[in-house]
Amino acid sequence: MPTFREVMKAVQVTLDDKTSGKRMREIESILRTHQAYSGLTPEKATAILEDLGPTFVKMGQIASNRSDIIPKAYADAFKALRANVAPVPFETIVEIIENSLGHPWRETFAEIEQEPLGSASVAQVHCARLAQGLGEPVPTNAEPERSKTAAGASTGDGAVVAVKVRRPFVVEQMAEDLTLVRHALALAGLTHVAGEMMLTIDELVDELERTTAEELDFCVETSNLERFHTEIADQQGVTSPVPYPAYGSDEVLVMEYIEGVQINDVDRLRIQGDDPAELGRRLAENYVTQFIDNGFFHADPHPGNILVRDHDIVWIDLGMTGELSDAERAIVGKMFFAVVQNDPFALKDALLTLAKARGPVDHSLLLDQLSALLAQYASVSLADINVGTAMLDVIEILRSQNLTLPSSLTMLARGAVTIEGVLVDISPKTSIVDIISDHVKKQAFTFDHAIAKTKDMLMATAAAAEATTRLPTQLSHTLDMIDRGYMKVGADLNMPKDFIAALYSVSGTVALALISAGLFVGSSLIAQTNMQPQLLEVPLLGFLGYLGAFVLGVYVIWRTLITRHQQRNDKKVE
Known part of the structure; x- marks a missing residue:
């Protein structure tokens, strides 16, 4: 109900x-x-x-x-x-572009191709050329062949661009x-x-x-393009489309047109003189740099979004990106280090720092699950570990424990799976794990990392010192509460039943030995008196005491020998 x-x-x-x-x-x-x-x-x-x-x-x-x-x-x-959906009529696209620009499209574009490059659920893309003098000209060999142009358009020498237009009423x-x-x-x-x-x-x-x-909101994607292009600018052989924010809006995005070969089209890559293995290593290095060093990464890195133009890798379609904060990047590094060191405790601590609980968590079971997962990867060569698959396995374990990670990490896991799938096709010997390890090690020797580590140590030292100063007061208050009866202390030793049985047996034997000794001493004192009646010139009470002491003594000796025999033969002590 x-x-x-x-x-x-x-x-x-x-x-x-x-x-x-x-x-x-x-x-x-x-x-x-x-x-x-x-x-x-x-x-x-x-x-x-x-x-x-x-x-x-x-x-x-x-x-x-x-x-x-x-x-x-x-x-x-x-x-x-x-x-892939049916395209929006070209007349509607032109109307949206002109509403965005605030003037006729021919004042900005020399031509717009009527046939879209692609039509998706949110937007469709048209190839166009900026009007003369607008934008930077592109090399002739990078210009696509034009099949159809808009009626009345004139050819100019502006940059060839891709115009992404949001479908009407999609919001x-x-x-x-x-x-x-x-x-x-x-x-x-x-x-x-x-x-x-x-x-x-x-x-x-x-x-x-x-x-x-x-x-x-295409303003967000424009910002993504600007940031991404800036952050990878210092990496040789990797680039992304240049955006033109002056001609765009929240429903129109204008960016450099990229024509190239998909990263996994090995045959065409070799025909144009590219080495797929070298491209794979460069791709993996760049992707690791994105999320380990920069904290801003392409979240949809399928082969259609990674092109090769003039021997350069070009990332396109920045509509879906992920971002990791400095703290998240540090914890991701700890996660990978824990996997390499086969340390389930460190991995659990790192994950719980990031995860959000949506229900009860069985911490003991979680540790067992992570230990089993690390044991599974421990038998595999480090170079053969698939980072994305390993992350998805961890995410699945967390989900079974009502824990969720930030969306950026799940996007990263999916992205890593896709990248590793590309590497299988073009550069199977490239290991993302090795590249991640190198980046994490390099970060450990940077000045920023040293400063952060020093701060962590100082904070931990200060917290420990503060806890130490509070300890005597806390202990005094606790003892005072126990003395006043405000607090009860209980303990559960959880000893094995065999141990408890043996303890009872030994304590019983000791008790009988003490009784035997007591009877012997008491009988000796009585024997010094003239108490009547007597037996063999010994008071009857003392005689009975000697007899009881003798019987108990013999029994104690016998029980001691039996117990010793059971211990030496690893038998159950009774």
């Missing part, structure tokens, strides 16, 4: 839902068609998202990076989702669909029809709202 809290949540979401009834009926029809109310499987959920349309496809793509929130099987299934549709999802989740919470999936997807929707809000 649903709880009162669940009922009230459903009522509140229902009252707040101002979305279209038509859209709700469409979603309900699709769910009934796939028999979603009878239970979900990863395959069924993927098919449902595809039928629900571009917005839900985008949700699934984002959800595929959150295996700590949704079950891993669902995250893997959602990786297969594609967002409103995304907001509406998210509201409908929350409504559906609230109602599903009353019946619990979807089991584990429904228990975790509510938190996923919170993540989706934040992520999609960033992806729908």
Whole structure:
């Protein structure tokens, strides 16, 4: 039965839902068609998202990076989702561009190609050329061949650019669909029809709202392009498109057009004179630099987003990025160091520093699970460890313990899996683990790291000194409370039953020996008197005492010999 809290949540979401009834009926029809109310499987959920349309496809793509929130099987299934949709008419694209610019498009662009380069759920991209004198000219060999141009356009010598235009009404549709999802989740919470999936997807929707809000605002992607281009500028042979923020807005993004060969197209790479193995090493080195050194990384590094142009690796599509704070990067370094050192305690401490608990945590079981995982990797060569797979294994363990990591770390894990898949094709001997180890070691000898380490030591020393000064007072108060009866002290020794039985046996034997000795001493004192009656000129009471002492003495000797025999032969002491 649903709880009162669940009922009230459903009522509140229902009252707040101002979305279209038509859209709700469409979603309900699709769910009934796939028999979603009878239970979900990863395959069924993927098919449902595809039928629900571009917005839900985008949700699934984002959800595929959150295996700590949704079950891993669902995250893997959602990786297969594609967002290729019918393109928006060119006239509509031109209207959006002109509304963004505030003037006719020909004042900024010499030409815009009518046929889009790609059309996805959020935006579509057109190749264009800036008007004469705008932007930096690009080399002739980097210019794409033009098949169609807009009517009336003239050819200029400005830079060749890619114009990314947000689809009309996608913001409103995304907001509406998210509201409908929350409504559906609230109602599903009353019946619990979807089991584990429904228990975790509510938190996923919170993540989706934040992520999609960033992806729908092209000003954010423009900022990502500027930052990413700046941070990799000092790395030889790696670059990214140059953005043109002066011509863009929140719904239009203008950036350098990149034409190149996909990083995993080995045959074409060799034809144009590139060494795939060298490109792989450079790619791995750059990706590790992104998240270990810079803390800002490409979160969707599939081969279609990594091109090779003029022997340079070019990262494109910065719509999805991840960011790690200085503290998070330090802890990630500790995590990798713990794996290399096979130290489950250090790994557990590092993970718990970052993880957020969503329920009870069995710390003993968590340590056992991490120990078993490290034992599994201990038998594998360091160069053969897949970083992404190892991170996903850790995330799955944490999820089983009601723990979730920041979204940036789950995005990093998925990204590492993708990068390592690319390396298998082009440079199988390249080990990301080795590169990470080198970066972590280098950081250990930097001035900033030394300063941070010194601060940590000083803070730990200060905390220890403060605790030491408080210890006598705390001990005095504790003893005073015990003395006044305000506190009781109990102990549970949890000794084995065999040990307790042996202790009883030994203590009984000692007690009998003391009684025997007491009878002997007492009888000797009585024997010195003339107490009547007597037997063999000895008071009868003393005689009986001697007899009892003798019998008990013989029994004690016999029990001692038996106990000794049992101990020497590893038998149970009785």
